[in-house]
Amino acid sequence: MTPLRTILAGTVALTAAVGLAPTPALAGPAVSAWSHQVDLDPDSCIARARKLMAGDGWTNIQSGRGDLIMADKGRLSGVVACLSDDLSENEATAAVVIAGGGDGEAAAAADQLHAQLVGS
Numbered sequence: 001m002t003p004l005r006t007i008l009a010g011t012v013a014l015t016a017a018v019g020l021a022p023t024p025a026l027a028g029p030a031v032s033a034w035s036h037q038v039d040l041d042p043d044s045c046i047a048r049a050r051k052l053m054a055g056d057g058w059t060n061i062q063s064g065r066g067d068l069i070m071a072d073k074g075r076l077s078g079v080v081a082c083l084s085d086d087l088s089e090n091e092a093t094a095a096v097v098i099a100g101g102g103d104g105e106a107a108a109a110a111d112q113l114h115a116q117l118v119g120s
Contacts, residue, residue: 030099045067052113076100
């Protein structure tokens with residue numbers, strides 16, 4: 001059986017490759033994903049995401065390969081990747097996938113992280 005975190009990491013990479021709309025988009029009843037360009041370099045983007053998630057009760061926060069972090073919050077698992085923008089050293093694309101929970105938990109968590117990380 002493939003671990004959920006492996007699936008989520010692959011989903012983030014695919015999300016970044018196809019370029020989701022900058023607003024949260026539901027991929028299913030228990031999965032929410034979004035991507036958005038941020039005015040931060042990838043390292044600063046990941047540091048900010050880590051700080052926001054830790055302050056919001058996410059636990060088991062771990063670094064993945066490159067500019068990627070994974071964390072859990074109750075029945076939710078989330079992955080944040082901050083991908084380098086080739087045109088500018090001070091911009092990155094934040095790609096986020098949150099899965100699990102029920103009754104819109106993943107969407108609510110994704111919306112909250114989006115508002116905190118990108119300020120909208």
